Amino acid sequence: MRNGISHAIDVVEAPASKIDSVDFDNLVFGNVFTDHMMECDYVDGQWQNPTIKPYGPIQLEPSAKVFHYGQAIFEGMKAFKDDEDQVWLFRPEANIDRFNKSSVRLAIPEFPKEMFLEGLETLLNLDRDWIKKGLGNSLYIRPFVIATEPGVSASPSKSYKFMIICSPAKAYYSGEVRVVFAEKFSRAANGGVGYAKAAGNYGAQFYPTNLAKEEGYQQIIWTDANTHEYLEEAGTMNIFFRVGDKLLTAPISDRILDGVTRKSVIALAEENNIPIEVRRVTVKEIVEAAKKGELKEIFGAGTAATINPIKGFGHMGEKYELPEQAESYAKFFKSKLMDIQYNRAEDKFDWRYLVEKK
């Protein structure tokens, strides 16, 4: 409870913890969940009192609208533990604001910010032991809302379920990542839902990504759907290009997610006098820079991976490899971000948020 507002959260503790059954050294991303979850239903035109209870299955009518019309949005956040056992969130209000922006676009009622944070903090306090110390360890937090009204008429649901589930995460290492620039498929339309974390945006990428994998790429960098001439984002990450010593990234739009890690990288670049241009980036200039040896790095920025260096890319059947960088921007930003996230450096931007022990 902050600001004196209490939301009467109903807490039901798990009778026993399953934490001892978890192998924290060999976590697979997003596969294991903590002992508790937060749940809050929207009925009769308002969000009811939230409940925190043992993690477990939910029951829905087969006609629930989420199954038929994809009326669902989510967020990705992380909690970190410092060497003094303090638990920190990273820019949580940015995630909550975006959560509600996504909700508006999907015709889902916004969730009260205070109730979100208060519930999340209560949940994190209950599951504190699941957050492990040490650089790279974190708790991945997944808030989401689904449309629960039974009935198959194609109209907004009258009832919803808000949930937060949490999954312990290790240092994210996905092996060497190579990407292909999209030439045929696309992720988002002008005037569409690309800027929202709408569930449907992700399922739609699986098939083209499978095709890319068959050609040896792990991910796709999406281009604009009209011309495929502009590089936009990678679906689960925003994307940065280093040409010479200059950093380039696409501006946000109604097709591109306003990534929290993305805007943190931009702020850190400015603070550290790294030249950065936020503007439309053409496929042509990146391919030409690669050919001339001026393309030094590509990296993705997102909550799950923090900063994900990219080893090479493909375009029009050609494969391009990026050189190893001694002075890598990707490493620099990753280390800067983690120092702030793990309370190892000054927090000039006021990004850290302490989860007070209760």
Added chain:
Amino acid sequence: MRNGISHAIDVVEAPASKIDSVDFDNLVFGNVFTDHMMECDYVDGQWQNPTIKPYGPIQLEPSAKVFHYGQAIFEGMKAFKDDEDQVWLFRPEANIDRFNKSSVRLAIPEFPKEMFLEGLETLLNLDRDWIKKGLGNSLYIRPFVIATEPGVSASPSKSYKFMIICSPAKAYYSGEVRVVFAEKFSRAANGGVGYAKAAGNYGAQFYPTNLAKEEGYQQIIWTDANTHEYLEEAGTMNIFFRVGDKLLTAPISDRILDGVTRKSVIALAEENNIPIEVRRVTVKEIVEAAKKGELKEIFGAGTAATINPIKGFGHMGEKYELPEQAESYAKFFKSKLMDIQYNRAEDKFDWRYLVEKK
């Protein structure tokens, strides 16, 4: 069972029917479901034996991929009862083929066609009493697949649930329908999933449709996302324009659903020597035709509504009303289609499919 292949459908009959509690004269579309449903799980790389059992809730992990990544597709079909109590489907194989096309695009394993039809027929035979005689009465059939694998990594699910649920429907009457031509929002991108019945395509339309409703329109006719100059489809219906005595409709593409009712209308137009052009239709030509009094009708074509006449449209703040037509194409096609669906006319195209009593 047809073609000698039996899929060992496990049938569990409902202990009692709830049919007597249903007011068939006052059905709201898609709100009441029959006594039984079909369910089939995909695990270990294959579809298991299907079950037909009492309609009821399903249980899923909160991390099930359908909730987070919208990996879900569906179909809409109808069953009709003729005056001799025979039950008919309308072009079911077209729906099953499209169901599997949608699945492929969403990286969902295709469902065996034989098993789909055999299960559906068994289900319809069990719930035969729910299909009422009389023009306009039908059983709306909703097959769908959802991704059920627990885990929040953004990758295709390894397990799925296929279901068919059924809802008795009355003559679809939605009041007078006026539409607005999309000027800012859009439904689908080139290279996207617009041609699939992907769950996410529908939730994404709710917010713009709410805005349209505030301006007095019930639906949106989506235009191409790049220029908003071409009229595409209405989200739950394909769309036809009658200019003079000529019928116009957009060609299917990766943004436009290959509607079964749409292609039936095209075939009926050709059979009945109604001039029809399947080509890109510009906003400009329709607005000009409306101004000159040459735009005689607009109507939607879809399974739920069959043919849905449109009374007027809005564009750039202007409202246009369509004149009442004595010789309406919409009425002509609706009556032609229903005569075939209810076994009142010869079935030249072999569209009817008899659900044999078992």
